[in-house]
Each structure stands twice: as C-alpha cells, then as structure tokens.
Amino acid sequence: MRLTKQTNYAVRMLMYCAANEGHLSRIPEIAKAYGVSELFLFKILQPLTRAGLVETVRGRNGGVRLGREAAKITLFDVVKVTEDSFAMAECFEDGVAECPLVDSCGLNAALRKALNAFFDVLAEYTIDDLVKARPQINFLLGLEEFPPVEPAALRAPAA
Helix, strand or coil: CCCCHHHHHHHHHHHHHHHCCCCCECHHHHHHHHCCCHHHHHHHHHHHHHCCCEEEECCCCCEEEECCCHHHCEHHHHHHHHCCCCCCCHHHCCCCCCCCCCCCCHHHHHHHHHHHHHHHHHHHCEHHHHHHCCCCHHHHCCCCCCCCCCCHHHCCCCC
16 A cells, blocks of 8 residues: 555645644745645645635745644545545445455455555544654744754764
C-alpha cells in the first residue's frame, strides 16, 4: 500500500501551519519550503478545508491556518480526506470482484484486518506529535532564521 503525494503534502502543509502557529501561512511560502508547486497545494487545500482541517482567510493579508488544534488532527483524519481508495485487492472494490470466494475468503479478512490496524496506528499520531518530534522544524521550513540553540546542560563536554 502506498499513500498518494496528495496525502504526503497534505500532512506537510498541516505540519507547516502547526509550526507557524499564531500566524497565517501562505501557499507560496509552503510551496517554497517543500519545493512543490503552488497549484498542487491549492488542489490539496480544497478537501482539507471542506473537512475543517484548515481554514482559509481571504484577502491581501490572507492565508491558511489549522482548522482545529494540531493535537486534535490525527494522521487518520488526513488520510481519510485525501485518499480516494483503500482497496488493497480487487475484492475490496464494490461490485468488481469476480471471485466466487469474495464473501468467505481468508485473504479478504486478513487484508481488512491489516487495513484496520493501519488506520488504528494512524489514529494514534497527531500533527502536533510530528511537529514536536522535530525541534528544528521552524528553521528547516524557513520560519526561523537560526536553528534553536541547545541548552548548555545538554551539550556534550568538549574533549
């Protein structure tokens, strides 16, 4: 199973907005930070806005911001909005399967269980978890000019 680029960049866009908390994020800035086209990000913005994961502010000083706290947006929330299909095999697609075992197949049950486990893990992680796991994220995304300084107590002693 492979997630689409749309899902990948949707998560990245939400991470950018979370790292830029308290400010509006602009699509050109997000596009530059990730090296992706603005048009692609505008396309991703639509389902995120419809789902309430982001809010848009129009106007000259407009931009985007998270629609709710980063700690309340799970990876599962993003995936269910941005992925079109979770059909891991033909038998997952409605009305397509030609297999006579489709309703009583062990493979179908195993794949469904695996998919549900995948969803359960995604539901455990939030955008906030991803952002806080990277202390230098603001620097890496160009939101800060200098990387955060390690407290002296945490630095290794000079040899």
